[in-house]
Amino acid sequence: MTTSSRLDPVLARIDDTLPQATERLLALLRIPSISTDPAYRAECDRAADWLVEDLRGIGFEAAKRPTPGHPMVTGHAGGAGPHILFYGHYDVQPVDPLDLWERDPFDPQVEDTPKGRVIRGRGASDDKGQLMTFVEACRAWKAVHGTLPARISLFFEGEEESGSPSLVPFMRENAEELRADVALICDTGLFGDSTPAIVTMLRGLLGEEITITGPSKDLHSGMYGGIAMNPIRVLARIIAALHDDQGRVTIPGFYDGVPELPADVAAQWQGLNFDAQGFLGEVGLGQPAGETDRSPLEMIWSRPTCEVNGITGGYTGAGFKTVLPAKASAKISFRLVGQQDPLKIRESFRKMVRDMLPPDCEVSFADHSASAASQMETSHPAFEAARIALSDEWPNPAAYVGCGGSIPIAGHFKTLLGMDAMLIGFGKDDDQIHSPNEKYDLESFHKGIRSWARVLDALSR
Incomplete structure (x- = not known):
């Protein structure tokens, strides 16, 4: 594991303050910011206010920005080096069916499970927990060094789970403010349980x-x-x-x-040792049914x-x-x-x-x-710097991966702002996002914060 002299105390700070970081996440999770239900409009507003107050406490110039729907939250903090934009969303999915939850979805707790400690509650993984990994990394940098390692802008949406009707108009109207050298998106996951991934292609x-x-x-x-x-x-x-x-x-x-x-990406994917039979076996199937001359990961x-x-x-x-x-x-x-x-x-x-x-x-x-596909330019030096930084934190080397689904915000960054985006997340396949009993592993939260601290160090250097 490699670190720089300025990174070591930041990582130590993250480890020492994990209980306080977890309490802040639990406070945000208690706000039922369900964007698709008009009955929760005031709660979405409250979540935006909570974020603005928290960001100002770190030293960001933060503001709640009105839209025809739910507000955006923006934050800016100066620093030397490149300009980095981080995107996340504070709205969450509805909780129905409520009777399948083992606890109140908006009374989050840290629970012990056979697989380790988890943070249980709606939004824990999608996307409040992931969003807060980056915020907490910034908090640790600021506490240790008094400044951030780069110029950082934050862009938090409140309508991602309801189709993002205000997103594109807001991005067009505020393009100069939002444009940066590279965008970071934390709304994806690990490959398996311990391999960090940078999504470089979205269908x-x-x-x-x-x-x-x-x-x-x-x-x-x-x-x-x-x-x-x-x-x-x-x-x-x-x-x-x-x-x-x-x-x-x-x-x-x-x-x-x-x-x-x-060829280099194909070799990385081969090294992931994807178990197609096991993947299909979880849904009662056994044999890939796509193009017969393609590997299972290519199909996906x-x-x-x-x-x-x-x-x-x-x-x-x-x-x-x-x-x-x-x-x-x-x-x-x-x-x-x-x-x-x-x-x-x-x-x-x-x-x-x-x-x-x-x-x-x-x-x-x-x-x-x-909507067309999005393909990131991995030749951009930020990608390899981030991949190496992630590899230093996790047991397995980070890999460039694809995503079978569609994440429109990544394409919007490219087409509207002319910037590439790196999709890096720490969720797991069993996080049950959009389902009852959503959770986020405490390890994902902890190592996610440490991962972003490493990535910020690498990108700023």
Whole structure:
């Protein structure tokens, strides 16, 4: 484990003040800042006020910034060296179903479990605990050295769990204030339990809903079966045609802009020893079902997908009804990578569907999302500096990883502010975010604070 002479006392301070840091997190967790429910609007305001007061106590110029929805919180503190922007969100998910919680979700406590001590409560992992790891690292630096190791800006959102309607307008209106050399986002997790990860690729998302209409009304299958076109049969044929026998998507031009995985990243992923059978076994499956010539981690992180998320049509109630439906619908999502263009894929998909329609059938489309993928430039020196710093704190070396989901804020930093973002988090797969009994390991909180102290030291040098 390597440290710099100025870092050693900061790490010691973090260790000595962990009980006080934990108490501050518990205080923030007690505020039920559920952004999606209007009944909790005042609580979201209260959480923003709590953060502003806490940040001012460290020496940040902090403010609660109004939006049409819940407020943003910004903070700025001077220092020599690069300008670093840190993003997190203080709003949380609803707690339903409440009866599945083992304690009041807004009465957080530190609990002993067979796997170690955890902080239990809504928002512990997503995202208040993660947000506070960075704040506490700044607090320790300031306490030891009287200043921060770099110029730091903080940007905390209050609507992440409700679609972020105010985010993009706020970023556009305050671009000069928010623009920095690099952005840090703490809303991800470790790989496994002890391997720190820097997410460098996020898949985009395209959502399509198609409705096939045939006869003017539902038909009796005894009278019309065989002679009348059944929209469910048409829909099933279209869905079946979306993949070939090797698991590749068949939409013309779908793979345009899909990059091959760089050799060094492929080697890192190979070294993670991902257990695909174990991963699938947790959900009652056993064999990967994607592109047959790709590794399991490629399927999850760096390859595009086409998945059917829901099908409706005909009679789906109890019992049996011999009916030919007038219409059938499907919701289909595409996870995108690299330079894939969601609008071109939408156009190609719709043309493919129209070309497959038989006589007497029509199709209508509804779009639900269209966002491109985000790929970070790991050649930026901050990335390798952060990776080495994280490796010094955890048992296993840090790795550049992908993320199968979509985190829009990372793309917004790139497109709106022209800056790369590093996604570094310390959550674990069993943190039960968005579910009852959410938790954040006390080790994740403690080592997360230490990790950010190391990263700040590395980036400022």
